Amino acid sequence: MTDELLMIPGPTNLAYRVAEVMSKPQLGHLDPRFLESFKETLNLTRYLFVNYTGMPFVISGSGTIGMEASIVSLIEPGDKVLCIDTGYFGKRFVELATVHGAKVDVLQFETGKHADPNAVDEKLSKDNYKAITITHVETSNGLINPIKDLVKVARKYDVYSIIDSVAGVGGCELNFDQLGADIVITCSQKVIAAPPGATLLALSKRALDAFENRKTPVHSYYMNLARWRKFMEQPGVYLATPSIQILLALREALLMIKEEGLEKRWRRHKIIADAIRSGLEALNLSIVAEEGYRANTVTGFYIPEGKASDIHSILRERYNIHVAHGLGELKGKILRIGHFGNITQKEALTLLSALEMSLRAVNLNVKRGSGVNAALPYLEELT
Ligand SMILES: Cc1ncc(COP(=O)(O)O)c(C=O)c1O
Known part of the structure; x- marks a missing residue:
């Protein structure tokens, strides 16, 4: 659209048809045309993650909102969380889990080196962790972690796995149904090639059940995924006004992915x-x-x-x-x-x-x- 070439790791260049959608007249958030488009976006999100066993979520906000919503919805104060640190965005999970009262242990790997499943196995075998956080693609250095093996280890110890695939889903192989992870997070402005402003998540049934079985309330209104579940099941329930243009553009970008x-x-x-x-x-x-x-x-x-x-x-x-x-x-x-x-x-x-x-x-x-x-x-x- 312009002669500028964005080769930063997000946001990325938009296709003309994706940008064009945003210049149409404003729709209301309860307009049936928007709600129909949103339902299709949810179906396309299932396709993107290969998630036909769990639930797709699409929420206005950046990728960090998806990460924080996952932590605050699944983790209760005092829960033990193991954060894998393979770079800058691995550390973000450490901060988020700490802010929300988790007891956090960090397993750090040298710059450019992948998270070793054997080291993770050893760590998980020694304590009673509720969840593990993993960065799929570490945008700060370009590393991809072996998520299949890491999730396998987490499941061995019955530990929930939360995966940041903000820079992975859509470009790096990921099949949510086969992976067996509990939450995978991405956002609109990276591989999907939509504008910034939407976070997309795949949740397992196990994660949804965990929300129902919490002992303490979720200390957030907007980032409570159990609350958003109602909207995903029945778009049109009012919770907060969505970023309509961004979500319309997201649908168009997801359609392009399905077409390809x-x-x-x-x-x-x-x-x-x-x-x-x-x-x-x-x-x-x-x-x-x-x-x-x-x-x-x-x-x-x-x-x-x-x-x-x-x-x-x-x-x-x-x-x-x-x-x-x-x-x-x-x-x-x-x-x-x-x-x-x-x-x-x-x-x-x-x-x-x-x-x-x-x-x-x-x-x-x-x-x-x-x-x-x-x-x-x-x-x-x-x-
Ligand atoms: C791997 C990874 N995780 C999380 C984020 C945070 O996403 P956002 O900036 O949309 O909040 C980014 C952003 O670059 C990222 O690359």
């Missing part, structure tokens, strides 16, 4: 990610996440000392391409790319060639065309 097909979409993300990763390596840039655990949606890569800020600015000012700085301890050391949503060969090639020119502009010696050359064999697979 989930498996085809996972494949497209894998091919583009392989292309970008090999392009980066050919440009002598090393990837933060360890091999075998690199997300197909986000990549963090190290930049030679003192150059990150300049490269970030050159990409933006000369080429209209937005990439992201490092977060927390990685600030100034890495840059991050979001390669998800509507990404095609065109964006991957544009990014790699602009990055190569930016590297040369700060006197880093890279062979002309090397990034693009390394990416082409992958990109040619996409038809």
Whole structure:
């Protein structure tokens, strides 16, 4: 829609048809046209998560609202929670669980290293945890955690699993019904490629039952998922005015995912990610996440000392391409790319060639065309 290319890890570029929906005349929140659209959005959310055994939730608010609602609805003060920390967003769960009165233990892994299921097994075997929090794709470094194995361990100890897949669902393989997790969270502005402002969740029957069996009340009105359950079962019950335009745009973006097909979409993300990763390596840039655990949606890569800020600015000012700085301890050391949503060969090639020119502009010696050359064999697979 504009000549700016967003390659930050969300929000991402919108398809014209998704943006267009938001410019239509305002509908009321009880208008049957909106309610019908919302019901379809819930069905499409089932498709997105492959969740036909549990319940889909769609609530106005960012991904953090989905995370906090999961914690406050499932965890009671004094419950023990194990938070897996593989980066900045793993730490967010630590804060959220602490704020809501949980007794939190943290299992931290080195930057770029995946959460080891054996270490999690050992930890869970030693105490009586109610829940475990896991980041699927850690946006702060581009790591993907082995959620199938981690959830298997949680189930072995009858521990609820809460998974932040804000940067995973839709681009990285995830089948909620087969996974056996209790809550998986995502949001609109990442892989789904809708505007920011909606959080989408998949809940297991076990999680819904746990809400009913709480001993203490939920200390939140808006973030009480048991309250929202009524709206998901019968859209039209008034709880709070939803962000109507965002939700209409979300439906359109989800329709696009269904039209493409989930498996085809996972494949497209894998091919583009392989292309970008090999392009980066050919440009002598090393990837933060360890091999075998690199997300197909986000990549963090190290930049030679003192150059990150300049490269970030050159990409933006000369080429209209937005990439992201490092977060927390990685600030100034890495840059991050979001390669998800509507990404095609065109964006991957544009990014790699602009990055190569930016590297040369700060006197880093890279062979002309090397990034693009390394990416082409992958990109040619996409038809
Ligand atoms: C992995 C992950 N979790 C949670 C969040 C928080 O989402 P939001 O900014 O929509 O609240 C983000 C945002 O970038 C994220 O990448």
